[in-house]
Amino acid sequence: MKTLSKYSICVGVLFLVASLTVSPHSLYSGNEADQTSLRFPEIPLPSFPDKQFNIVDYGAVGDGKTMNTEAIAKAISACAATGGGKVVIPAGIWLTGPIQLQSNLNLHVARGALVIFSPQRTDYPLIETWYEGRLEYRCMPPLFGENLENIAITGAGVFDGSGEVWRPVKKFKLTAMQWKELVASGGVVDQKGSTWWPSAAAMNGADEIEILRQSNKPPVRAAFEKLRDFLRPVLLQLSRCNKVLLDGPTFQNSPAWNLHPLMSENITIRNVTVRNPWYSQNGDGLDLESCRNVAVYNCNFDVGDDAICLKSGRDEAGRRRGMPTENVQIYDCIVYHGHGGFVIGSEMSGGVRNIEVRDCTFIGTDTGLRFKSTRGRGGVVENIYVKRIFMKDIPAAVITFNLYYSGQSPIVEPGQASSFDSEQAAPVSAATPQFRNIFISEVIARGAAQAVEMLGLPEMPLHNIELTNISISAQKGLLGMNVDHIRLTNVEILPQAGPVLAFHNSTNVTIAAPRFPAELETLLSLSGKKTAGINLCKIGALDAKKHLKLAPEVNATVLHWGN
Numbered sequence: 001m002k003t004l005s006k007y008s009i010c011v012g013v014l015f016l017v018a019s020l021t022v023s024p025h026s027l028y029s030g031n032e033a034d035q036t037s038l039r040f041p042e043i044p045l046p047s048f049p050d051k052q053f054n055i056v057d058y059g060a061v062g063d064g065k066t067m068n069t070e071a072i073a074k075a076i077s078a079c080a081a082t083g084g085g086k087v088v089i090p091a092g093i094w095l096t097g098p099i100q101l102q103s104n105l106n107l108h109v110a111r112g113a114l115v116i117f118s119p120q121r122t123d124y125p126l127i128e129t130w131y132e133g134r135l136e137y138r139c140m141p142p143l144f145g146e147n148l149e150n151i152a153i154t155g156a157g158v159f160d161g162s163g164e165v166w167r168p169v170k171k172f173k174l175t176a177m178q179w180k181e182l183v184a185s186g187g188v189v190d191q192k193g194s195t196w197w198p199s200a201a202a203m204n205g206a207d208e209i210e211i212l213r214q215s216n217k218p219p220v221r222a223a224f225e226k227l228r229d230f231l232r233p234v235l236l237q238l239s240r241c242n243k244v245l246l247d248g249p250t251f252q253n254s255p256a257w258n259l260h261p262l263m264s265e266n267i268t269i270r271n272v273t274v275r276n277p278w279y280s281q282n283g284d285g286l287d288l289e290s291c292r293n294v295a296v297y298n299c300n301f302d303v304g305d306d307a308i309c310l311k312s313g314r315d316e317a318g319r320r321r322g323m324p325t326e327n328v329q330i331y332d333c334i335v336y337h338g339h340g341g342f343v344i345g346s347e348m349s350g351g352v353r354n355i356e357v358r359d360c361t362f363i364g365t366d367t368g369l370r371f372k373s374t375r376g377r378g379g380v381v382e383n384i385y386v387k388r389i390f391m392k393d394i395p396a397a398v399i400t401f402n403l404y405y406s407g408q409s410p411i412v413e414p415g416q417a418s419s420f421d422s423e424q425a426a427p428v429s430a431a432t433p434q435f436r437n438i439f440i441s442e443v444i445a446r447g448a449a450q451a452v453e454m455l456g457l458p459e460m461p462l463h464n465i466e467l468t469n470i471s472i473s474a475q476k477g478l479l480g481m482n483v484d485h486i487r488l489t490n491v492e493i494l495p496q497a498g499p500v501l502a503f504h505n506s507t508n509v510t511i512a513a514p515r516f517p518a519e520l521e522t523l524l525s526l527s528g529k530k531t532a533g534i535n536l537c538k539i540g541a542l543d544a545k546k547h548l549k550l551a552p553e554v555n556a557t558v559l560h561w562g563n
Contacts (some may be wrong), residue, residue: 046150051085062092069097097123101145109157117142119165133314133347137224143236152245161235166255173279205230232256257284267294280304290323307338318349340370349379362391372405373433384438394448425459436463448474456482498522505530512537527551537562
């Protein structure tokens with residue numbers, strides 16, 4: 001009878017102790033999985049004439065009670081009329097309605113400046129724009145620009161979107177005292193008593209907008225005017241813009257998403273802080289939608305939904321648009337709370353490709369690396385390279401691929417159903433999402449509910465996914481379902497209970513040099529009639545009867561042993 005080698009046991013124990021104390025580069029020996037062959041185009045930065053326009057000179061008053069919408073607009077117009085320059089918002093509290101940017105403008109919010117956007121929803125006119133992959137009328141974003149070139153928002157000040165007057169709040173996310181105070185502040189509570197809304201019109205709008213959407217008619221302004229209270233804007237939207245720089249400010253308390261570059265290119269986002277309450281509904285941090293040539297670095301996120309998210313439109317409308325998010329570099333960022341640290345989807349119908357994410361830290365994020373879609377989306381996600389990601393205290397999965405996504409939080413909420421049919425294949429069409437050629441390496445995670453979750457579609461399995469030099473301690477191990485050509489190399493998973501690795505209806509899986517707790521009985525569990533081509537390499541001494549668990553429908557001939 002074969003047994004685990006002493007070497008395998010010692011390496012597992014020593015790695016667990018050492019991984020938290022040594023340089024990440026010293027954890028791995030041999031050839032690292034630095035397979036990044038992407039070559040990114042140089043991203044030009046905007047430049048501006050050396051002219052300044054202080055909003056105080058145009059009548060602005062920073063007392064926190066004077067409305068400065070007109071004064072700020074005058075300063076921006078004066079700047080644009082002379083060919084551009086810097087509009088300065090100095091220290092103070094500046095109350096304003098939406099700010100419309102112009103080309104060749106650097107909007108500089110100085111240290112000590114707090115820009116608070118108006119809590120009056122009527123101050124935000126309706127505009128036709130995209131949100132969650134749909135072309136609809138929404139309230140104008142507090143910071144808005146369209147068809148612009150050469151623009152920047154810089155400085156060490158703060159933009160506050162007054163999101164509390166827009167967002168619904170779910171009761172279970174608050175303490176009893178917080179809920180009591182919120183209800184006493186005004187607004188309405190739904191019939192279930194589970195969600196607070198800022199107004200009855202906002203609450204009713206949630207149902208009324210679905211009726212409009214299901215009519216499949218082009219959006220008409222008059223129909224949406226009645227829903228104004230529901231039509232929460234993002235905090236910042238830059239649509240069809242070129243040469244964009246966000247450098248320095250804090251963006252916080254957004255009504256919906258926080259930062260939303262849309263169909264834009266040559267974007268640099270650096271040194272910014274993005275904050276939302278953890279309970280904020282749709283409180284995403286950064287959503288890059290159908291953008292190309294982007295660099296995001298040295299940024300901090302602490303938000304209520306996905307932190308750094310790549311999108312490209314929803315369903316047929318996104319496929320018709322046909323604008324992928326591509327050529328994106330994300331590095332040296334920290335994410336605290338968020339539904340996902342780095343996310344692709346679920347609105348990815350135009351495709352996402354040529355992405356590099358590296359040297360990021362996720363602390364207390366619901367999931368670390370989150371890939372999500374569903375039938376009907378279509379689109380291709382490919383050529384994604386992720387490396388040197390470090391995580392701690394992840395309540396759900398460290399790495400998750402979910403092609404059955406239905407708008408749910410990764411943390412199960414009250415009344416949330418999570419069942420799906422992974423056996424019945426649907427016809428393949430343009431509406432079938434594809435995830436392929438994704439390479440993840442040098443990930444360390446300590447403390448998670450699950451190490452890895454990979455849920456592909458039976459008609460379109462996840463394809464060519466590589467995990468290399470990974471070390472994760474979690475309650476549960478890796479689950480792969482409907483996956484093809486998956487390679488795990490030098491992967492250490494330390495679950496509290498087995499199996500360490502489980503695959504269902506999966507093909508062409510290679511497991512090379514795994515490391516796992518010696519005391520767990522089941523290293524590998526296989527199930528599903530389609531399971532085939534399971535390759536075990538450099539796996540050391542195993543007790544086949546003890547450490548391998550095959551369901552009755554899986555024949556032992558699917559296993560192939562190699563060096």
